[in-house]
């Protein structure tokens with residue numbers, strides 16, 4: 001059974017159709033990369049899945065629960081769907097440990113000692129054990145983004161959404177963030193990434209989805225999309 005099902009999702013801002021009937025299923029452990037020009041709707045699709053945006057038509061299911069149902073509890077859904085943005089959005093007045101434990105403690109009621117133990121385990125797993133008591137402004141951009149990913153993992157999500165997570169980084173720091181994403185893939189994390197980094201998408205994705213003006217025009221394994229794109233728009237986007 002699919003872990004995530006996006007069924008005919010439309011999103012409009014005023015009269016602009018930003019998503020036009022997007023259908024997509026994501027299986028457990030699958031890594032999906034969304035590619036497409038700026039403004040094609042990649043971020044909007046991720047934001048709809050995380051319930052940061054409402055959908056105007058269609059539905060989204062996590063396992064077999066409709067999360068776009070008005071009766072669904074967004075806090076509970078977001079515990080199962082983590083999201084990381086281009087801007088790390090760490091709280092500057094809080095230590096790394098407090099940033100990571102905030103949602104588990106305050107939103108999901110995990111006792112402080114348990115939340116901190118789990119956070120320290122994650123920091124150790126991703127090479128940041130010595131940063132627990134550090135404030136974000138003392139970290140490099142790459143370290144801050146790794147902390148932001150760890151923070152999203154702290155609620156043990158079923159699905160992780162990554163929106164252009166390396167775009168704001170100095171090129172020398174990109175690899176440390178890509179490394180964490182590779183490791184998450186190896187550990188079986190289901191992920192949807194919006195990215196402009198085609199070589200990384202090719203390397204990490206099980207499925208590439210090409211969005212064009214809000215329509216999912218073509219999807220398939222990286223070799224198919226990159227080496228033999230079927231749609232002329234995909235060819236034009238990739239190869240000019």
Ligand SMILES: Nc1ncnc2c1ncn2[C@@H]1O[C@H](COP(=O)(O)OP(=O)(O)OP(=O)(O)O)[C@@H](O)[C@H]1O
Nearest residue numbers: 013018036037038039040041042043044045164194
């Ligand atoms: N809150 C909003 N109000 C109005 N229009 C919006 C809003 N958010 C996004 N849009 C518009 O929706 C379209 C899709 O934007 P979106 O950010 O999803 O694209 P994207 O593919 O992620 O682009 P990029 O690669 O630059 O991040 C754009 O035309 C954008 O201007």
